[in-house]
Amino acid sequence: MEEEPLKREEVIISQAEIDRQLAICDALRERMAALPGRHLAFVDTYGCQQNEADSEQLRGMLVRAGYGLTEEEDEADVIVINTCAVREHAEMRVLGNVGALTHTKRKKPNQLICLCGCAMQEPHMAEKIKKSFRHVDMVFGPHALYRFPELLQEALVQKRRIFETPDVAGYIAEGLPVARKGKLKAWVSIMYGCNNFCTYCVVPYVRGRERSRDPERILREVRELAESGCKDITLLGQNVNSYGKDLGLNMDFSDLLEQVNAIPGDFQIHFISSHPKDASQKLFETMARCEKVAPQLHLPFQSGSSRVLKAMNRRYDREMYLDEIRRLRALIPDIVLTSDVIVGFPGETQEEFEETVSLIEEVRFDALFTFIYSPREGTVAAKLPDPMSKEQKSRNFQRLLDVQNRISAEKHAAYVGKTLRVLVDGRDAQREGGLTARTEGGRLVHLDGDEALIGTWQQVNILRASTWVLFGELL
Ligand code: SAM
Ligand code: SF4
Numbered sequence: 377m378e379e380e381p382l383k384r385e386e387v388i389i390s391q392a393e394i395d396r397q398l399a400i401c402d403a404l405r406e407r408m409a410a411l412p413g414r415h416l417a418f419v420d421t422y423g424c425q426q427n428e429a430d431s432e433q434l435r436g437m438l439v440r441a442g443y444g445l446t447e448e449e450d451e452a453d454v455i456v457i458n459t460c461a462v463r464e465h466a467e468m469r470v471l472g473n474v475g476a477l478t479h480t481k482r483k484k485p486n487q488l489i490c491l492c493g494c495a496m497q498e499p500h501m502a503e504k505i506k507k508s509f510r511h512v513d514m515v516f517g518p519h520a521l522y523r524f525p526e527l528l529q530e531a532l533v534q535k536r537r538i539f540e541t542p543d544v545a546g547y548i549a550e551g552l553p554v555a556r557k558g559k560l561k562a563w564v565s566i567m568y569g570c571n572n573f574c575t576y577c578v579v580p581y582v583r584g585r586e587r588s589r590d591p592e593r594i595l596r597e598v599r600e601l602a603e604s605g606c607k608d609i610t611l612l613g614q615n616v617n618s619y620g621k622d623l624g625l626n627m628d629f630s631d632l633l634e635q636v637n638a639i640p641g642d643f644q645i646h647f648i649s650s651h652p653k654d655a656s657q658k659l660f661e662t663m664a665r666c667e668k669v670a671p672q673l674h675l676p677f678q679s680g681s682s683r684v685l686k687a688m689n690r691r692y693d694r695e696m697y698l699d700e701i702r703r704l705r706a707l708i709p710d711i712v713l714t715s716d717v718i719v720g721f722p723g724e725t726q727e728e729f730e731e732t733v734s735l736i737e738e739v740r741f742d743a744l745f746t747f748i749y750s751p752r753e754g755t756v757a758a759k760l761p762d763p764m765s766k767e768q769k770s771r772n773f774q775r776l777l778d779v780q781n782r783i784s785a786e787k788h789a790a791y792v793g794k795t796l797r798v799l800v801d802g803r804d805a806q807r808e809g810g811l812t813a814r815t816e817g818g819r820l821v822h823l824d825g826d827e828a829l830i831g832t833w834q835q836v837n838i839l840r841a842s843t844w845v846l847f848g849e850l851l
Contacts, residue, residue, distance in 0.1 A: 405442035423460025436553030522549035546584025602641030617654030680735030712817030
């Protein structure tokens with residue numbers, strides 16, 4: 377079932393409300409300036425790029441409120457942990473790390489510990505924090521992110537515990553400050569939430585319904601980034617291919633891509649994630665035509681079995697997926713393809729797992745993100761019978777990794793001897809004098825060169841390759 381689009385007037389947070397939050401930041405800044413010493417904040421992020429983008433807004437609000445940023449928990453006056461709910465493992469890691477913060481708080485009793493993000497929007501997690509993690513001062517969900525300044529002020533002034541996880545369809549808050557880590561690369565959210573309700577996935581429950589940002593806002597943000605020297609822009613959404621359905625502007629994701637491509641500058645465009653059910657021929661043709669769009673696509677397939685895909689509510693089957701890949705490769709033969717796959721969905725048989733392996737062999741992805749199915753409370757799949765043993769799922773998972781690692785290594789080996797255009801993006805932490813770079817398709821390259829090259833496009837000869845890295849020399 378397709379969800380009804382949300383009403384825009386109920387979705388957009390008013391400018392007056394954003395101004396109110398910014399005024400609170402300014403008041404906090406003044407209050408802090410009157411106190412001795414530097415005030416520091418640490419924002420830690422789990423999960424996907426959407427969470428990374430949210431953390432950049434949290435940092436932006438903290439900086440506006442007068443905090444300096446640190447990576448050290450011990451010295452932070454405010455700690456914000458932005459959590460992920462997609463798999464149980466991510467939640468367990470958060471709980472472990474939050475538990476360990478009792479020590480830092482003992483040393484620094486006024487330290488404010490805040491938890492936010494998707495896991496906090498799950499009622500059982502918020503409840504657990506309330507009861508068992510008394511050192512946590514604040515919990516807020518993704519829908520309350522724009523109100524962080526107000527919540528911070530309440531916690532600091534009234535010194536009470538705050539739990540703010542409204543169960544709503546979601547908002548769009550424009551004009552919040554953003555503190556990006558570097559100048560070279562940027563994430564730009566183009567939409568929020570998800571309407572797809574894949575039966576294994578908690579995202580639609582914690583991030584709300586699909587809502588698209590106004591194209592003018594997106595284009596303005598990209599224009600500003602390009603003017604400030606940004607070289608790599610990733611458009612973000614849970615399913616970017618359904619961008620615009622709620623706008624009533626007769627504009628889809630391909631149209632947006634075309635308009636972003638027309639912005640002057642020597643930047644490259646990526647986007648994530650695409651859903652195969654909405655990846656149209658028009659999108660593929662737009663990608664092929666637009667010179668700034670990277671020759672790369674992340675197209676999660678999740679399973680190679682049509683029966684499992686139906687049980688997952690993915691709304692495409694194996695043949696449709698393979699057909700899309702064929703059509704895309706006909707237009708962009710050297711496209712770099714990556715994907716997500718789940719092993720051990722409830723009821724997946726050994727034969728159905730073999731279909732996943734055969735799809736991987738047939739497509740030959742450049743890289744894969746492989747996950748063992750993790751039951752998520754409240755989802756449809758969590759109630760399905762799940763007879764396959766954990767040991768068998770682990771064996772299948774390992775087999776998938778082995779197959780993919782072989783394919784990744786073979787694909788990388790084929791780059792040896794080629795000359796590629798790369799964006800030099802940083803120092804190689806492992807090697808003195810070494811640099812890291814990315815090919816247009818997003819493959820990691822290690823090379824030697826002057827630090828002054830960081831932020832420039834270069835031609836590189838590929839000398840050798842491993843499963844994960846290409847090694848090159850500057851031309
Ligand atoms: N919206 C994106 C899409 O549909 O491609 C994906 C978002 S999700 C954060 C990233 C990946 O996590 C999914 O593609 C899926 O492979 C995996 N995932 C989601 N729920 C999962 C679960 N319950 N167990 C294991 N993996 C899961
Ligand atoms: Fe989750 Fe499916 Fe939405 Fe992706 S498309 S966020 S997997 S429900």
